[in-house]
Amino acid sequence: MIELAIIATLPLLLAVEGELIVQRAGMINLGIEGMLLTAALTTVLFGFAGGIAGALLIALLFGFFTIRVGADQIVIGTAINLFALGITGFIYREWNAQIVGVTSNINSTAIAIAAWIVIPIALALMLWRTNFGLRLRACGENPEAVRASGHSVAMLRWSALIIEALLVGTAGAALARTGFAENMSAGRGYIALSIVIFGRWKVKGVLLGSALFGAAAVVQYALQAASRGVQFHLLLAVPYVVTLLILCGIAGRVRAPEALGKS
Amino acid sequence: MKRALAAVAASIALLWIVGITSGHPDLLRILASGSIGSTFAIEGTLLKSVPLLLTGLAVVVAFRAGVWNIGGEGQFIAGALAAFIAAPLGVVIAILASMLAGALWASIASLMRVWRNAPEVLTTILLNFIGIELLGYCVNGPLQEEGGRYPESDTVAASLPQLGVLHAGIALAVIAAIAAWWLIYRTKEGLRLRATGFNPSAAHYAGISVNAQIARAMAISGGVAGLAGGIELLGVTHRLFERFAAGYGYSGIAVALLAQLHPLATIAAAAFFGALVTGAGELQRAANISSSVATFGQAIVILLLIMRRKTT
Numbered sequence: 001m002i003e004l005a006i007i008a009t010l011p012l013l014l015a016v017e018g019e020l021i022v023q024r025a026g027m028i029n030l031g032i033e034g035m036l037l038t039a040a041l042t043t044v045l046f047g048f049a050g051g052i053a054g055a056l057l058i059a060l061l062f063g064f065f066t067i068r069v070g071a072d073q074i075v076i077g078t079a080i081n082l083f084a085l086g087i088t089g090f091i092y093r094e095w096n097a098q099i100v101g102v103t104s105n106i107n108s109t110a111i112a113i114a115a116w117i118v119i120p121i122a123l124a125l126m127l128w129r130t131n132f133g134l135r136l137r138a139c140g141e142n143p144e145a146v147r148a149s150g151h152s153v154a155m156l157r158w159s160a161l162i163i164e165a166l167l168v169g170t171a172g173a174a175l176a177r178t179g180f181a182e183n184m185s186a187g188r189g190y191i192a193l194s195i196v197i198f199g200r201w202k203v204k205g206v207l208l209g210s211a212l213f214g215a216a217a218v219v220q221y222a223l224q225a226a227s228r229g230v231q232f233h234l235l236l237a238v239p240y241v242v243t244l245l246i247l248c249g250i251a252g253r254v255r256a257p258e259a260l261g262k263s
Numbered sequence: 264m265k266r267a268l269a270a271v272a273a274s275i276a277l278l279w280i281v282g283i284t285s286g287h288p289d290l291l292r293i294l295a296s297g298s299i300g301s302t303f304a305i306e307g308t309l310l311k312s313v314p315l316l317l318t319g320l321a322v323v324v325a326f327r328a329g330v331w332n333i334g335g336e337g338q339f340i341a342g343a344l345a346a347f348i349a350a351p352l353g354v355v356i357a358i359l360a361s362m363l364a365g366a367l368w369a370s371i372a373s374l375m376r377v378w379r380n381a382p383e384v385l386t387t388i389l390l391n392f393i394g395i396e397l398l399g400y401c402v403n404g405p406l407q408e409e410g411g412r413y414p415e416s417d418t419v420a421a422s423l424p425q426l427g428v429l430h431a432g433i434a435l436a437v438i439a440a441i442a443a444w445w446l447i448y449r450t451k452e453g454l455r456l457r458a459t460g461f462n463p464s465a466a467h468y469a470g471i472s473v474n475a476q477i478a479r480a481m482a483i484s485g486g487v488a489g490l491a492g493g494i495e496l497l498g499v500t501h502r503l504f505e506r507f508a509a510g511y512g513y514s515g516i517a518v519a520l521l522a523q524l525h526p527l528a529t530i531a532a533a534a535f536f537g538a539l540v541t542g543a544g545e546l547q548r549a550a551n552i553s554s555s556v557a558t559f560g561q562a563i564v565i566l567l568l569i570m571r572r573k574t575t
Contacts, residue, residue, distance in 0.1 A: 028384065041394050061566075064564065065569060065570070069526075069569065073517065074331055074333065074522065074568075075565065075569065076569070077515050078333070078517070078565070079511060079561075079562045079565035079566050079569075080559045080562070081513070081562075082513070082517065082559070082561045082562035082565070083558075083559060083562030083563070083566070084513075085555055085558045085559075085565075086555045086556060086557070086559025086560070086561075086562060087555075087559050089553045089554075089555025089556075089558070090285075090552070090553045090555055090556055090559060091279070092553065093551070093552065093553035093555075094285055094552075104497075167316070169413035182548055182553075182555070186272060187392075189293045190388055190391075190392070193327075193385075193388065194385070194388065194389055194392070197385055220410045223442050233396045233397070233399035233400035233403060234396065234400050234403075236399075236437070237392070237396035237397065237400075240389045240390075240392045240393045240396070241393060243389055244375070244386060244389050244390070244393075247375065247379070247381040247382075247385060247386060248378075248379040248381050249379050249381075249387075256382065260382075261382070261384060
């Protein structure tokens, strides 16, 4: 049961880690939902590397419009989600015969160890112990200061996006473990976004958040299996309510990156 | 106006190219005949346009005041739930209840912003999820149909006056668009609302209470999204079920952008997306092409519009 929960939570956890990095760099990537969905499809089509490439493609789209063109991140994120939902649905139905039954053939154990142990440590070290991490966080707090010190905010944000794409690409492979289905990301990207807030933009916090969401999912399956379907919807709402309270500073203090969402 | 038309034309051209390259040269023809080619098709387009028009208007009102309301999905659900509960008291009460519930649901986000400085971009998304789970609870629990077998409600106790499959909500939606135009361009409230969105600090120095203005704009926005949910329930589905909202809240953002945040242009934008969605349904039935090309079309329109706005 626990093993199942750990593996089932992998796509979410990897997505959360990716979103943490970009939000620390001052971007809200709502398009992570579409990125995850695209990566799941391209994994099934072209294997693990294909999943990464699919996620990079979406990152490129998001970065072009938000960093290069300077468009609103929320609008672009929404557009990307519609785009990914449309195009993956279309391709899936067109190439159905080639895709049905194809699974991503990944080593779940290796990815589990990476996602729960190696990557969090690496991310924490990178964010808090390197100059690169310091500059990345500065992009989220005060981009002007980064510019004044002679560094390129655009380059730093692009690197954050690329790291996110690598993580979300892997998440897509983990998601497509049992094959692809239309809209199979099913809101995980948005949930990842709320877990980043729930975890107060800290590595430890987002690990705890992902674990709680994973546990909630297991309890949900158990309740469904026991055909006590009524309560699990209310149970599923609890993490969102808690996240709202956290945002309001009621359940502990929180401070979002100062320049989050501003171009 | 020109820009919007250019984006629409370009997205149609792209859909044509998608059709050609994927071996469906008649994609556009089916799309057109499925959305405006017959009385039946036109009725379908009209029905789909109504929720899109209202959620689009909801986004327009909030954006004009400079706030992000991406909570249309949750407000839509809140409106439908309230309409269902209030329906035994009559259809007018049910409609009013849907607006009130949508306004209250949106006001949670604006109160959190005003009091605790919580960004509405995040709170409205979270409220969407809470709304979806609340609906899931209701149709599996207190509001489940009598037999207790399916995750859906019984038929709602009241319904909008109908003419064939069309319903009075179409008129309500158009009236809402005109009212929003009048509010934004012809009243003092609208002037303050636009000033707040245009430059909050200037508005503040001009004596406008920015927080109160934002709260009112969010309440109106939520009320309109709630109305969309109420009308969809009382005019089209007549039942509640788990996937009731079907993404209308998010599509409203695309509608509002295509309309370039103008309330009257929202009518045309909603009609276009309504036609796209309806035609895509026909694509799936007649030619086995995924109906998700409609979603793809919406995305392309947004991206093209934004590219042109910033580079020219």
